[in-house]
Amino acid sequence: MSVSWRHLLLAFVMASCLWVVISGREQVEIWEKASVELKGMPKNLTLLSGLPPEIEIRVRGPKGLVRTITDRKLTYVLDLSKVSPGLNVLPVQASGIQLGKAFDVVEVRPSRLTLEVDRFVEKILPVVPRWSGELPLDLFVESASVTPQFVTVLGPDSELAALSDVEAVTPAPKAEEPGSVTLDGTVSLSLRAKSTPAIVEVTYILGMLSQKRTIVRDVIVIPRAGFDITLNQPAVKVTIEVPDSLKDNSALIDTVRVILELPEDITPGEYKLPYRLELPDKVKVVGTDPETLTVTVSTK
Template identity: 30%
Template sequence: MKPNWQYLLLAFAMAVFCWYLTAGREKVDTWMPMRVEMTGAPEGLYIKNGLVSTVDVLVRGPKGVARKIEERQLVYTLDLGKIVPGENRIQFDPKNIPLPKVYEVVEIRPSRLELDVVARAVKTVPVKVVTRAATKDGYSMSGVRAVPETVRVSGPVAKLEKLTEIHTQPVNVPSPPPPHLDEQVSLDLPEEVDASPATVRVTMNLAAKESEVTLRAPLSLKPPRNRTVEVSPDVVTLRIKGPAAILSDKDFPGLVEATLELKPDIEPGKYVASYRVKMPQGCELIEAKPDKVGLTVK
């Protein structure tokens, strides 16, 4: 008896249909990450703690199409329009998860968010420039300025109530300092406080500090040939003004010279002569006592 091919084809089709019914109805559970987007937060409020960027969702769906959902990027839109200062508990609602009806949300971890919300304020405060050292050794600062001189800050009300000024990050002054410094500097902001702008331009002038010193210097001279010279007094008192870094150097007295220059053909006798004072560059002679000395040439 010959097999009836029509019955064989029908049997095959029924087998495939039964397999589809069995496999297609089999459910599988899959854990997937889901991104959380915050919207609608009221102005004047700041979320201090509790924010998350993703949560895990356990999804149950047909085995044959379970992998398709893994390839999709799930996003949960969290409405923060009703939050108030203090502790806020917000439950995740499975109905807000954008999934086809063939899928079922079994579990969300965490199932809710506990947000710590504080009131946020805005105010304008002055900027104070901070340097690594109040004054570099031997130098003075002047015209220290921040541009802009004030910034707009925002943050928790409790913190802003105590905030009277914003400091810059310490400004590094190079050594030796330039005559004029112009540099963009970030602000040193307290935690949870934002500023606009977040950087300021700092300018300042730097100059060598000056001081005065009084010292005694011996008079030096080279007598002309065949002459003997007596000087009275042979030591003078000098008051000198100049950069503090130079004047405070222990070797500075040795760099100051008081000298007499005599004509080679000077005749014997008594004279009153002026002397010259040599000193490092940048120094200035304020006073010399006496300003002239007596000479006896023999």
């Protein structure tokens, strides 16, 4: 009895379908990773430590379907509604992973989590200014003030209990001369705490690092046609303030000059006249002796 090719083809198709059905029902196991998603955390509590970014699960399912799990983003939902301040040991349960009826979660690693939980508290703290970076040459901070002087900080009780103040950090103040500089300061806290306001205003008063020196300078008299000018004191003692970086620059200090110039309408006689000083940049006068010059003016 001969067998037609149609019967052979039908038998082959039926055998293939049977193989697919049987192989699809074959149970296999694989390990996959699942991210951890939190729910139910009480609003007055915060999680400090113990939470891994993901867990491992061993899944059993039909061989024909189990590979589809690798294409899915698996998530484990962790219920935190019953945690309290301190250490909390929570079991990692298979029911927290939704895979469908065709799959079973055989094992979970880790099988439990030890979470450190703390209470959120609010605290009003004074603000202390701090700058980061180098100050300008020859300048220093005489004083600093903050507006507002206090901020409200919300964070874990264990962190805030140790705080008596908070820092407001700014860049180093920049200026050419002594004076005041106002900058925005960021209140520095851990990532788990926040400040209201988060930005404050910091005002720095800058002074100059300097030295005082007393020098004697001969008076330079600007001549006036038709007059003789006689000084009772031909030199002036000048006390100057020199920045630290220039204190040893003798050539610069030598450029300090005392100059006397007669008024346009002067007539012969004796006068007490002011003089002027010529100073290099960044050098300031602290005092002079005498403050005026006694001058005798006569005709030639």
